[in-house]
Amino acid sequence: MARVVTITAVYPRDPELVFAEAMNLSEMKQAMHRIARYEGLPDGVIAQGDCYAVDVVMWGWLRTNNHVMQIETLDWDALYVQSREHNPAVARWDHRLSITPHEAGALWTDEIVLDAGWRTALTAYFCRYVYRHRHRSRDALSIKCTIAAA
8 A cells, every 4th residue: 555755844944945955956965965875866956857767875785776756747936846756666656845935934845655565664664764864964943754544
């Protein structure tokens, strides 16, 4: 059964600035540099229609080859991006990222729909760990996470 992992994080910055940072692959790699390496992922800003096939190496030893990230929708005005992702172990990793105004600055919401067959529950906990790490690395003021059935 698929799971939905939702992570919200508050940042003390302008929502448009936070979104622009989020759309930069260099920034994402920097946020993950302590735990992951993305082999084959270029630097620069993403665009709608982009497709990346990368090898992800976690903690220097856990390798996932051919993780495919397709940027399906990117709306700079609505501060929204939707990617469809998958790899040999995860059939579905659909990621929706949105930024909205918040009294402290910006509210970043990641919603990931996962399906990894019998590994789905474990993959959801791994996903929660990864995204919490990213937001901690970015110095979020607060981070909340939930995992629910899809």
